Amino acid sequence: MLDMLRPYWHPISRDSDVGMEPTRYTLLGEHLVVWRPSPEGDVVVMKDLCIHRGAALSAGAVVDGTIKCAYHGWRYRADGGCAHIPSLPEGAPIPAKARAIAYASRSAYGLIWVCLGETPAPFPGFLETVWDNPDYRSVYVARYDWNASAARVAENAMDFSHFNFVHKGYTELADGPVIKPFEVARQDQGFAYAYDDGHLLREYVIEFPFLVHDRKGVLNPEGGATWSDSDNARAGDVTLLSFLATPVDETLTHIHVLVTRNHALDRDDAEFTGGFDTVMEQDRVIVEGQRPEQIPVDIKEELHLRLPDAASILYRRMLRELNLPASYMP
Ligand code: FES
Ligand SMILES: [Fe+2]
Known part of the structure; x- marks a missing residue:
């Protein structure tokens, strides 16, 4: 792999x-x-x-x-x-x-x-849209080191159906744990999907294989709150969390976390980065405990729910394609 x-x-x-x-x-x-x-x-x-x-x-x-x-x-x-x-x-x-x-x-x-390859894949370009944009401010949060495979780490970052269980009081789906239908669209360098919980529109872009961007746009300030909102959130506030997972080896992953925002630019960055240690620790305990350590890429393994797990299903399919010989055409 x-x-x-x-x-x-x-x-x-x-x-x-x-x-x-x-x-x-x-x-x-x-x-x-x-x-x-x-x-x-x-x-x-x-x-x-x-x-x-x-x-x-x-x-x-x-x-x-x-x-x-x-x-x-x-x-x-x-x-x-x-x-x-x-x-x-x-x-x-x-x-x-x-x-x-x-x-x-x-x-x-x-x-x-x-x-490390002789023929490099296209360079990940998603962050270009915000990096030099004066309306946004990007901050490096920290590097988190987890004893887990990068695919398990990335899949956790793209999964919002665990929020109301693992991150109670930090980042919950405002309209509860039942997952409504959402579309997952394959793109040139990965895939994308969006989920509207009435408070936030969460737009995910995955730059395959291990870069996960979670763009949270406030739709209705009264509809709920998560730890990375500012106190006086307004519709249109965007907070982009980027989880960039690096496979050190099969079972050790470094996660570089960036947070980008278009609101409260005059406020101390620590207000928007301070909660990560808690949230990442909540996830680490779960992900380091998952077995097998390597994510199963055969969809017949583990039990997927067609709708709530739609993003994971595509992700595993793409990981599986990675392992197929170049001559294989789906
Ligand atoms: S110069 Fe001899 S091992 Fe490097
Ligand atoms: Fe999580």
């Missing part, structure tokens, strides 16, 4: 957390070294492995814009090419195979995104 996820873009860190000090991250079970050639330089992401004797490059240091292995001092440029082998005499050719493995990376939405 992890190999099938290599073409996708995954956020590994906040941009502002990466400096010149080589640092190890793990993505899809593979150790990576992340560094900058200069304080303002673009982030470089490589396999955390020196081709010479397999030492971890993250134990090295950045010297003159290159990363220097701690073991025998080989130095690699940002593109992976070897710049220097100290044990060779001056002027001796450097073997062409002496390369570090550099991966595609990008900075966007305050995060460093990495693709």
Whole structure:
């Protein structure tokens, strides 16, 4: 399963957390070294492995814009090419195979995104509409580390039918737990659906496989309240919660949470981010306990309710397609 996820873009860190000090991250079970050639330089992401004797490059240091292995001092440029082998005499050719493995990376939405595949999937673009929009303010909330698979984490983030049980008093469906019909529409990079509970219109956009955006628009300020509303909510207030799940390995997931709002821009951000620790903890206990840890992708496994579980059913179908050979046509 992890190999099938290599073409996708995954956020590994906040941009502002990466400096010149080589640092190890793990993505899809593979150790990576992340560094900058200069304080303002673009982030470089490589396999955390020196081709010479397999030492971890993250134990090295950045010297003159290159990363220097701690073991025998080989130095690699940002593109992976070897710049220097100290044990060779001056002027001796450097073997062409002496390369570090550099991966595609990008900075966007305050995060460093990495693709380990040779043919990258389209870059996740949903947040572009709000990121540079002066009517909105985006805040990084925190990273949550859960001992669960990324698909279980993402499916939890897209499921609103658990709100009235797990998040009582925090975020409940204003009109109760009975789920009314709603349409799930497949899109180029995932799928989308919306649910109107009389107080909020909750619009979900899933950028497959693990990025879940939950856009809550106030329809009727009197109709209910959730913890991320402001005290004097007005119709048209939008609060967008983005749960960006990164598969560190099969059973460890980092969840980067962003919150974007178009209201109360003069108020302290902490008022809108403070409740996440509680809500995420409520979810963590449930999701870490789910078995099997890997989400079953055969719809015949686990028991789905056709209407309330419509989003999960499509999600699992798409995960299943991921595992099918490229020659398979549905
Ligand atoms: S293992 Fe890196 S230089 Fe020898
Ligand atoms: Fe939840």
